[in-house]
Amino acid sequence: MKKDLNRVRNIGISAHIDSGKTTLTERILFYTQRIHAIHEVRGKDGVGAKMDSMELEKERGITIQSAATYCTWKDHNINIIDTPGHVDFTIEVERALRVLDGAVLILCSVGGVQSQSITVNRQMDRYKVPRIAFINKCDRTGANPERVTGQLREKLKLNAVMLQVPIGLEGDMKGVVDLVTMKALYFEGDNGETIREAEIPAAIAAECETRREELLDAASMFSDELMEAVLEGTPTPEMIREAVRKGTISLELTPVFIGSAYKNKGVQPMLDAVNYYLPTPTEVENTALDLSKDEEQFAVSNNPDDPLIALAFKLEEGRYGQLTYIRVYQGTMRKGDTIVNSRDGRKVKIGRLVRMHSDEMEDIDEAPAGDIVALFGIDCASGDTFTSPDISVSMSSMHVPAPVISLSIKPVDNKAQVNMSKALNRFTKEDPTFRTYVDAETNETIVCGMGELHLEVYIERMKREYKAEMEVGAPQVSYRETITQRADFNYTHKKQTGGSGQFGRVAGYMEPLEEGNYEFVDNIVGGTIPREYIPSCDKGFQKALEKGALAGAQINGVRCVINDGASHAVDSSDIAFQLAAIGGFKEGYMKAKPVIMEPIMKVAVEGPTEFQGGIMGSINQRRGMIIGTSEEGTYTVVEAEVPLSEMFGYSTVLRSLTQGKAEFTMEFATYRPVPKGVAEEIIKKAKAEKDKK
Template sequence: MPATKLDRMRNIGIISHIDAGKTTLSERILFYSGEIHKMGEVHDGASAMDWMAQEQERGITITASATSCRWHDLQINLIDTPGHIDFTIEVERSLRALDGAIAIFSAVEGVQPQSESVWRQANHYQVPRICLINKMDRIGADYQRVMQTIAQRLNARPVLLQLPLGIEENFCGVIDILNSQQILFSNEDQGCSLQVSAANASFAAQIASHRELIVEVAADFDEMILGDFLNGQPVSNERLIAALRKGTIAGEIFPVLLGSALRNKGIQPLLDAVDQFLPSPRDCIPALGRHPEDNQSETIPCDPDGPLCALAFKVVADEGRKLTYLRIYSGSLEAGDSLLVSNRMQPEKVARLFRMHAHKRERITSASAGDIVAASGLKSVLTGDTLCRNEHPLILAGLEYPEPVVSLAVEPRGIDDREKLSLALDKLQWEDPTFRVTEDPDTGQTLLTGMGELHLEVIVQRLESDFGVQVNTGKPQVVYRETLQKQIEHRELFEHEIDGHLNQGDVLLRLTPLPRRSGVQIDLPPTLLESLTPEISVALKPEIEQTCHAGVVAGYPLTDLKVEILEIPFDPVKTTPRGILAALHLAIIQAGRKAGPTLLEPIMQLELTTPSEHTGRVMGSLQQKGGQVAGILTNADQDLIHATIPLTQMFGYMTELRSATKGSGSFTMEFSHFDQAPVETLKRFGL
């Protein structure tokens, strides 16, 4: 790939709160770039990016969809992400693979709860962003208030590049502050025609004031601009754009544009801003890999001629076959190439390569550094795996997955369903790392665990629509955690004949409760490990982790616990690896049952929007449910309530909220932490 092609490439995503206009904007980008010739609307279930039946039925994005288009000579690889918290993994893995993003904010609601969540995710992956204040045509639109909330709630530095022409239903265009031009978007040809002219003289003072603010920001990234600014010298637009681009790529400023995607206004200037301010793959900080043999780090420049290094950031079951989305950080890849999954040192072979357009495939023969493509034929690859060549293995940092907190029992309806269920669930699990399948040890039921009610509802629907499997379901249940209330030491001696051989093991351990959010800490003294065989030493930690994950009383994973191995007496004649691991397993269970086991329930971070007139009723309802209100923000005639609340109290809450607010309230929630479950719950589990 020539250097010029890399410089003229942008890998971007669209992120925001649910219903802020992500998919509508994606549809306009594809239309104005010539990729599609007819715009479909989300509310009609006809958009190109929301292709799943569940998305079209619900009018929301469920899975991140990738596509590609060209804006003039710029190649744009675009990913449209979901806004609902239940599908946050789609945002997480998309941002892991992207170089830049467009963050959308509603001109009426401003920074909404999920806006903050995706903004934090983008901060975590150091993704540069430009912002679009959308829905400028709506009643109550106020871009200045949105600018303030971006600065206050996101602790960000927005830089306004446009002023609106008209407000609310009279919004018809924008004023380009840098060029002192007004841009009108024609209603006759769906906004394709732009009328560009010098800004009206009545805006001169406003434009001059805002341009001065832009120069002040640019001066922070270019000392020569600072000197000219202090000396009253004019600064060209080219120099300002270069300085703003530098600040944007560094993640210190965020250019802001205005528009109305649904009314086809503001999209073309936004695409120009993608070109001007967001980075090419070459502009980004080089990826960092480590060698699997010695764990040494290596910087991976974005070079088509370098060693191949690609991240599998998404895996899907497409028409029954595995399709793997790859971000190529270095090197080149061709269909038919033999590769190595360096995480597990497993060989793989690429059958075919595709450039994706939502669910449609465009077959290609090769791809190289900076590109985002899909590959078929990679049988063992999972989300977060690294692909490279045998002669130069490297491992990239993977992804962090949020904890699923809601479970659902399912059972197949018929014999045919029983045979197909296991295979279908396996495919859904390697598609979605936040979806887990377990078996209840007491009832033998199959338990599906996910991020929320909607997440599991979509899974069940997909079982029928995508895999032809019909199941009966129980009610959603909370996923608890187990912990201990007191410290205990315990010795366990295991002696048992297995397959004609006597297996013996002796383990002395100590279990110590830890503060909340500590997880499981394992202490294996080096001197103890040295006294054992390598086979036993390597197996101890996985056995502890597996036993803790299974729990000691109710089958839920143990947490907030320190496991210390104090002694493992070793007799070369009698002691066996199987005996020691069995003794270790039993020691944790027996000690745990004597150390005051208890349950922790998931506590959710709740952000609720309600008209001010209903705030009192909503607050009363939250307090009755055991919620703790952390604060209230008032915007115009709406209140935003921040609270924490047990997940057990939130099933079916949307119906209750709509009743209390006459249909105008909404909420989002995400997992916060685990805390002590109430007495009623403990009694239900016999504790």
């Protein structure tokens, strides 16, 4: 039986860390009868929340990997991706948003729009994801959903409109008023599973009227029919919902819902809202690249009868092999079908097709366009496109940030070495922001990632899941080098050691490049360097860029121009010109006044106002540049730019400085030259390490 795509929703749940995403997902699974008991994230029963299936996640109380799950709510199939809140795992959030049609943005009713909410919202904007907001934790002291709605407008520039009014707040929260039906909703029973509809309490009737006016004003912008009905005083709930839906899908309106997942309040109306207001797979335009037409972009049809186009957006190593999460964009994926990986042209047969429910699964025979399912035993990388054999299509690539931190890992014995290789092979496939390489000089394995926690989690997973015991080096910042002025070079590479010799002369100059990492310009006239050796020069320069002379860091931002040279009829070769270019680069490099650059992180520290001075002091001590402070009720947010090298161990410092009341997030901002004193230290250290080797 074919699935009605109008009754499918692919949604993500994303928010700032500790806003209660996983708790909310747990309630959703309970109310949709996917699970039969609620377990808290840090619950006393020790079971842990359903979506936090990794041991480490349960232990730390944070979601590291987003798990996909599926549920049914009022005849609608909902695929949910629970996404991590920590900024180090941003790629997970980005990937989820890439394949989703809509999202629920969760906010804490006390914390409001926090730094990570801004990042997540920016990501949603990038992928044009329609969203609804859920203001959670309304049972907490200091809860103020109205203020949070204001912040959605001011800080996130969303046209946020409340569709509910709380009946009581903090410890007195009893339920919500639905402004569409103008009914009070109370959540009764042991787990809030019974919804009792009642009249609006008199005490808040006036407020509800005002809020409904606001809602009708905002919604009628998207429907002439509703506008007329409002003027005549006869708007129906259907009309309002239709208008809100239009506004939400066009990204011009953000409906706001409130509740407390922990206290089992407001979750079911939020699920209704997913069905009412978030788009079906056919309402979102997704594009793919036609590889047979020079990567021409086209919109996928969403038609289950068309040739298959599907995207592998997440890999997981399960007990029975690799599990590949797939979003089907067009056509139907069937068990037993042969599909093609458009990256390498390899054909694969679909052996087992499953629908995931956190770490459990159910076998299915087919998945039509719009569905999110998982495949078993398919060897592929995250981001690969699978198609029917008769078409050559790729989904557009995803934005992948470059890693900023690295550390060395050394297995303790041979067994650990084998296990570590297995783990690295899997993790690098699963997560494009986690990379690994072997340092040619030290022979050490280096892993790179987006932050301390990011690497820490992978190392922990290698130890636990793969039993790979290893020695872990201190985290190292990925420095870069660049030049600050133009410098000429004129280098001749000459070697005569019997047999045919090597000869090549390369002359030109290098200069700082404003944008981009490297540019090669060939200004050779008169054939002083033969045509066939021009690419050799380019190759030589690129090799020279790999390790700078100051700290052995990668060199960025250089334009190399060649304008003269010489060759020999017999002794010139590809390698001779590569070596000449390397020599020329080295000659010019020190004259071009090179500097070391370090990654600068955008840091946001949120804490009670009384700790503002201390927080700022701690940032100043870390060579941080304070951009400013914003007032958020009784909290202050300090925003700063701080070198990554100074941020190691900051969470511990911050915790003791603020009695654990402040928290911080950071993300990569830019590369900037390091101060002279620090540069000298780095050079000294690099030299010492080189000598040691």
